Amino acid sequence: MTREELVSYAEQAMTRAYVPYSHFQVGAALLAEDGQVFLGCNVENASYGATCCAERTAVFKAVSEGVRKFQAIAIVASSGDYAAPCGICRQVLFEFMPEGKVYLSNQAHEILEFTVKELLPMGFGGSDIK
Ligand code: THU
DSSP states (O other): OOHHHHHHHHHHHHTTOBOTTTOOOEEEEEEETTSOEEEEEOBOOSSGGGOBOHHHHHHHHHHHTTOOOEEEEEEEETTSSOOOOOHHHHHHHHHHOTTOEEEEEOTTOOEEEEEHHHHSTTOOOGGGOO
């Protein structure tokens, strides 16, 4: 699976975003170690705090299906600009794929690549709980 293919899955996921409040669609495609791809979109709520970001939707879908090991996640947004994951999503990604890759794509299909660790330096993880 190329970075470009994963981005194209994220673009598909974005079309399903439920965003009546922000009108800001986000799509994520999460690549598991075994090659499965889990799609996620943002799902908003009239009680704004109940909103779930696209990245967490994808992770929670995968984990609830019994998949916990991931290689990479691609993220796109309807703004056409790079959409970096929010702090809560970085924390959730850190739990399952600290060494995993994060691909941010803009509308021109230019891709920025980071590891989750780079996006969350000194992140809090399971090994910190003693
Ligand atoms: N959003 C995401 O889906 N992922 C992020 O990492 C940042 C924000 C969504 C949440 C909300 O539906 C909209 O973008 C505006 O904040």
